[in-house]
Amino acid sequence: MKGLAGVFLLLPGAAFACALPPSVVLTLPTGYYMAGAAAVVGLTALLAAGTGKVPALTCCRIAEGPDRLPQMALSYLSFLILCALLALGFLGAEDPMHNLLTLGFWTGIWVALPMAVMVFGNLWRPISPWRAPVRIARLLLGRERGIGLARFGAWPAVMGLAGFSWFLNVSVAPQDPEGLARVMGIYWLAVFVLAVAEGEDWLDQGEFLTLFFALIARVAPLWAERRDGRVARYLGWPGAQIARMAPFSRAEMAFVSLALASLSFDGLSETFFWLGLIGENPLEFTGRSAVVRVNTAGLAATWAVTAGLLWAVLALGRRLGGERFAAGPLMLSFLAIAAGYHIAHHLVTLLGSGQFLILALNDPLFRGDEMLGLPTFFVSFGFLTDPAVMSLIYAAQFAAVLGAHLLAVVLVMTRAGSSARAVAHLPMTGLMVVYTVFGLWLLSTARGV
Amino acid sequence: MTRRTLNKAEPSRRAVLKGIGAGLLASTVMPGAVRAQGAPIKLGFQLHVTGIGASYGRWYQRTADAALKMINDAGGINGRPVEILYEDDGTDPKRGAEVVDKFVNKHGCDLVFGTLFSHVVIGSAPRAGELKVPYLVCSEGYHVASGMLNRWTLQPGITDARSQIVSMAPWVAANLGKKVTMIFPDFAFGHDHRDFFTAAIAAQGGEVIAQIAVPPTETSFTRYFPQIPADTEVLYHVMVGPAVLTFVKELGEFYGSGPKPAMFGFIDSLEAVDIATPGLEFLEGSHFWEGHNRMKPADAGEHEAAYRAAVGVDDNGASVSDPKDVATYSHMFSAWETLYIIKAGMEASGYQGPADRQKFVEAVEAMTEIPYGIEHPQGAKRFNGKTHQVFGTQNISQVQGGKLVRVHQTSIEDGLYDDAVDYTAQPF
Structure with a gap:
């Protein structure tokens, strides 16, 4: 298929009629959002590590019965x-x-x-x-x-x-x-x-x-x-359960790192950056069938990089901070990041495909039923080109990514305990900042699929 | 299977039509309660549900569904009801060929139609040729008329990019200026514009004084604008993709409130985007090619209203259910018109089943003048049986107060060019 794509470029009239819809998000000042989020995550972590004070993730029983x-x-x-x-x-x-x-x-x-x-x-x-x-x-x-x-x-x-x-x-x-x-x-x-x-x-x-x-x-x-x-x-509080969870086993750590990597690659593989890297023109993407091998390698590499980075910062933290910096408890904090990413990454899908889902639930066999009692309606994607709505959507995604990382910072502090040396938190803080920026960049860069 | 037949009319359309006065529509197209009988004619629609063509696919499906309902309400084809089977090709050439195969060998479709993206057409057409199944595409590509495809592949529902581009040159030269700078994405789509327009404007005594090719992965354009020569009279722009809004914004910042050249573009850049979107103010006063005017012209043809009502599109070219949901209006009529060509071709050939596929192709090849009507709401057309390509009128619109107002309509002759192939001389 790649060979064929090359042939297309040489032939007259092999042009696309049209291409991807314009992106409102590309016109937003997303760079400021990224810088702001990075600063907030970094400063929060430094402040918490320096003072040893983190909010207590309390909870209470609100009901009990059979x-x-x-x-x-x-x-x-x-x-x-x-x-x-x-x-x-x-x-x-x-x-x-x-x-x-x-x-x-x-x-x-x-x-x-x-x-x-x-x-x-x-x-x-x-x-x-x-x-x-x-x-x-x-x-x-x-x-x-x-x-x-x-x-x-x-x-x-x-x-x-x-x-x-x-x-x-x-x-x-x-x-x-x-x-x-x-x-x-x-x-x-x-x-x-x-x-x-x-x-x-x-x-x-x-x-x-x-x-x-x-x-x-x-x-x-x-x-x-x-x-x-x-x-x-x-x-x-969100994360109150994580603060009380048993530490992760190795397999569970692998599982969480894979879940993170999968979400990351889901976003990454659609970016102009990735498509350019693998030699695809994002404006005339030759389709998934043309990139199975390279994307298999990309997914595996993303998992390797994610797991490798996590292992490296935990090992470095342990070297700097001692036994309290055990991987099992600290990896729990990445649950919050996985959750935040999931919301941010899938929000637009939910708003778009969600309409098709409601339509299908209302009329599962597409014969005019109204099982949810809804009058049938046209699915609409008008919001994708509305700057006001897309600004709100980006703000919601921003909040999900930033909130997830702040929660993760609090969880790292909580699970590491106050006895861990403050300096031990530096590598993890660095990773959190990088991950925050990466997550927001994925949501704001040009995408070709 | 998503089957839309006479008795299972698309529900979403039905409800919406009810709300917008479908009575008018029904009264114009339903000569009594005609009921088609017998086994349905099955048409496979190769649809871009996923992949980069998805935003177009949704509207193509909506348009085809509307035409299907109208055809079935009027008695079907050759007295038989018609079904459309939609399959997602993922906007992927390899899957496209598989989908053609599936339509023919698994679902027993009579023919395949509706494909938009050129690479899917080029990937699928050989399989259609092997299976000897008519393949009617809606892709605008010059690949049909260039001779690179086969006897079974036809494009009777939309003009090709070459014709669209060359038909713009006379008006641009006469009204906007003769010194043109072109800025285009550096791949086949942009190259077509570069090559065809450069030759066409030269034939009008004009000249392309600069060609600025922008790499497709570019998302910021500021550094390309200084390459625009100061004596440029017309800036011809055909940027497409996610960064188009950025392109317009940065171009506006580049020229500021100072003098600027006249601007001419293709609506492909902003198809399905509200032209009044904040950030596009710089386009005010500029001109665009439109295949089918999204804003209903004051002098629109008598069938324009019925077509819009059937598809569920308002006078601004947006969905009747959401004024922000602008249709791919310049292109999607091709799904409608191709379906009516199928009807006409099957009726002319007395089509009964797959054994008559060759007769159907020959019947379409024999078509010449196609009159304006509800079957062809974009306008009258002329089919060239030798090149398997249809020719038609094009529109030039100006952005006036955030609306696209038609200021010129070309003649069919403006878009004609010499034949490059005679498919009728090729064996089936």
Whole structure:
């Protein structure tokens, strides 16, 4: 395809009729935003490290009572909905913006649900489409023991996330309903077989979506703890749960670094910078099929750089600050960054594809139904060219990225404890500043896809 | 499959049409309650849902859906209902070829149409040729008429870039000036403008005194403006992509309130963007090529209102549901007009099924004059069966008070050029 692209340039009349829409964000003073955010993150970290004072991430129990959530019934329902969506993937519209499977998964589960989870706690757990089928299958098969998968910890989830990241960022047509249905069906079945063999609880550490939602839910100010048929509900500062979490295992650290890298590459791979680097003209991008290999390498390199930087600043911090600078507890703070990035990165997708999702939920078979009671409407992208709206959107993204890094700074201080030497925080502070600027740059630079 | 048929009329359109007086529309196009019967004719629409063509794809789909509804409401084609199957090609040539294959071999489509982006056309046309399936593109590219494609590929619904560009030269030379500086992105799209316009303005006694090629990855243009010669009378600009607003802003800063040359551009730069967007004030008074005027001209044809109502576009060229959502108005009529060419071609050839695909191509090749009407709301056209390319009128609009006001319409003859190929001499 690359060869073909070269041929295009030599032929008369091979020009594009048109190209990408103009970007309002490119005309905003985003440089000032970046500089300001970098200064705020850096100064906050220095001030906190210097004084040893950080806000206490307090929380309180706001309710307690019997747990009436019908988790198994919800899981069955979720499984049935999944089956219906997979059927739609195979038999419904080929056009992804008119197929509820594509919209439901990419916009609903992958973009919107994590945002809800960041506020209301782990909403995924009760609607997992595996839990109930696995339980009933184990009961019917009389299985009570596992096969030893637990000893791999979260590594299977790391593998799952790696495969998912590749599918999302690199594969040629992740939105194609039929292809998506095939991948989702195979993945559901594989996880089902493993969980039946090992046990329902294995899902919590071995399945990437379950682990992703459990981790991202830790930034939520609202959460519930369920034990012995009772539920306690809590309200706290964002990150209050992270301040009390057990340190990460190596696999969980790999998982979080991969989640960060995947989000970063999702943004990076669309930039003029990246397209220029790989020899693509961003104004006539030859399509995902032409860049599978180079983007696979790019995704892997982004993960390597992310993990390498994290390892380096933690090692340097430990050298400067001693044992209290252990990686496991400090890596927890990157959960906040992953959450903030997710919001910032996917906000425009939510506002755009979200309209298609609402349209599809209202009328799943596109035959004129009004299941949500909404009159049918035209999807509109007018906001993308409205400077007033785009300024607000950029401000919201800015707030998400900056807020996430400030929370991360507070969490690093909290988890490192006051006994760690102030100087030990310098490498991590440097990384936080770099990451803040990088995140905002990704949102404000020219994009070609 | 996203199937839009007679009995499953697109709901979103239906509701909106209801709100904007669809009665008028229905009364003009529904001669009684005509009902198509029999197995539907299946048309594959190669749609850019994702990738760099997505912003156009959305409007192409909306326009094609509107034309489909009108055709089915009027009895379908050859008495049969019509279905459109939309497949996303990801604005990707390789996927484009796969989509053509899928339409033919999996879905049994009668033909394939609707493709906008040239590289997808060029990637898909060979497969259409191998499968011997008619492939009607809406890409504006000169690649059809240049002879690089095949007997099965036709462009009957939109004029090509070469024709658009050369037809601008007489008016530009007569009204704006003869010393032209061109500023364009340094790739095939820009090169077409450079080559065709330079020759066309020379034929009018004018001259391109400077050609400023800007690398496609550039997002700031200040350093290129000093290259504009001081004696430039007309600045011809065809920048496209995310940085267009920056280009206009920086050009405005460069000239300030001092004297500036007349400016002429192609609306491709600002397609789907409100011309009154803050930051575009510098364009006031400048001129643009428009394929189909987004702002309804005072002297618009009698079918313009019905076309806009059917697609759900207001008199400013924006969606009836959101005045900020400006349509890709200069281009999207091609989806509508191509569908009506398909109807006319199938009716002329007595098309019954895939065995008649060759007869259909021959019927389209035999077309010549295409009159203005609701089937061709952009204007009358002339089809060249040898080059498989249609020719039509073009429009020049001036930005007046933040609105694009048509000041000139070219003749079909202004955009004609010598044939480079005779596809009818090629075997099927």
